[in-house]
Amino acid sequence: MIEAWPAADVRAAEEPLLAAGVPLMERAAFALAAVVRRDLARRRAVPGPDGGLVEGSVRGARVALLVGAGNNGGDALHAGAFLARRGLAVTAYLADERVHDGGLAALRGAGGRVVVVDAGAGAAPSAVATEVAGGAGGAGGASAAGAGGTAGAGADVVLDGLVGIGARGPLRGTGAAVVAALLEALPEPGDPARPWVVAVDVPSGVGVDDGTVPGPVLPADRTVTFGAAKPGLLLPPATHLTGAGAVIDLGLELAGTGAQAAASARRPAVVRLEDTDVARAWPVPGPADHKYTRGVVGVVAGTATYPGAAVLASSAAVRAGAGMVRYQGPDAVGQAVVAARPEVVTAGGRVQAWVLGPGFPAEGDDDGQRDRARAALAAASGLLPGAGAPVPAVVDAGALALLDHRCPGWVVLTPHAGELAALLRSRGDDVDRAAVEAHPLRWARRAHELTGATVLLKGGATVVVGPGPTAYAQADAPGWLATAGAGDVLAGLLGTMLAARSAEVVAHPERAAEIAAAAALVHGRAAERANPGGPVAALDVAGALPGTVAALLALR
């Protein structure tokens, strides 16, 4: 898993090392330079003797450093010095009158070129952007000093060292002007003429701790982050601007060590699960298991208007490995479900997790589905005397409007941004879909606080907030998964995952968030598996679940 820690925790963990004289910046910059060289070499790969590709030479490659006033700029300058010594042509564009002294001296000593941007007689941001992007004109001339750089050719790689964890608010000043000009001047993403952009620690201008994008940000192809990942690198919308990741180990003790770790119980602010995490936690049946120990999923979904949602949710529950699926709803819809999946039963009985809400109409006749879902939700929440032990529930789509009591954490809401905004508005918050999309963590957390439930907020990246201290942020789904019915499949899949660990989740409701995040990962992997690189239909995603789970389990 990738664990992300807030800026303040990273700083606190750096302190003892810096006090002991550990050269953190040099370490960070050396590792950054190594990643840049490797990325460039791969981009310049050439056919090898055995027909494969071998890494190309990086000598002479043009490197542009965007340098801000703080240590983030210092990292970029030191990395630039390492690269200049290895024969790359490095130009530093200084966005502040004062930059890191040691870094600047190192770069000059290594023969790097230095351009002061927009300070008095310095180069204008637009001229810098033209030079970096490879247009006519450029920022050479009076302000340039040192060797290297070819006016007109453009940079091969850009290191964004304008601000790091010291950033406050949207990118401002000269750095913001340079980024705005580059966003105009650079070739489109995917164009081979576009330079490879490496963000130093974080893409400058993203909300380091909250993942917001309050102003201009240069999207990165790679983010090299130091000590630990930062929450903003995992959280949407900023996570879509980070490119590939690389976490450089600086030896920070973020969770404390030994007894200290146990005593402080410090947890990362945000976690992203990886395949091996999901594989490890997946319940694999043994010889003593039967359908009730595997978990029975109760599905209250679909109406005469939207029968397909019932088929999709039930199919996903079956194909994810439920011990049994019980369908509750109108007879005609039940017949359609059984026709699609003869494993499903329509008789009542014991249930270990509920899936409620897919395919309810916004208003009008619901064939009694809302009443069924209300009763199931009350039973799941432990509010129905005589209904047996409480069990987890997935509350999706049309059932989100039924939450009229405070929920336990083992109830998992699965809204998209529009549904979350509606839920929050119904509780008095003035928020719309755009506001939720601009700050998903904040509003998912707010919904958890208001309802008590675990909240899985769907989107291009998925955010999960529950009763525990750690939020989850998954970005596993191809864009193709944004298709009708995909949410019904997620609900069914999550129902099966919760049913398999029903008693455990009720006893430890903070575990619901990790299971929900795991469901988001499996959902995304199944979409990719259903049709790699191309469009997917929701039922095909459900169909890909058995193979996806098997492939994950092969990693154990």
Ligand SMILES: NC(=O)C1=CN([C@@H]2O[C@H](COP(=O)(O)OP(=O)(O)OC[C@H]3O[C@@H](n4cnc5c(N)ncnc54)[C@H](O)[C@@H]3O)[C@@H](O)[C@H]2O)[C@@H](O)CC1
């Ligand atoms: N503390 C350490 O020992 C280490 C720090 N490292 C680097 O140091 C960085 C943190 O350095 P700093 O604390 O100096 O802070 P930064 O370099 O992130 O930024 C602080 C500077 O940016 C300016 N600034 C803040 N918000 C701005 C905005 N919105 N627009 C424009 N300018 C803004 C501030 O006035 C200040 O001059 C990390 O991100 C990392 O890159 C690494 O070298 C590893 C070791």
Ligand SMILES: [K+]
């Ligand atoms: K940066």
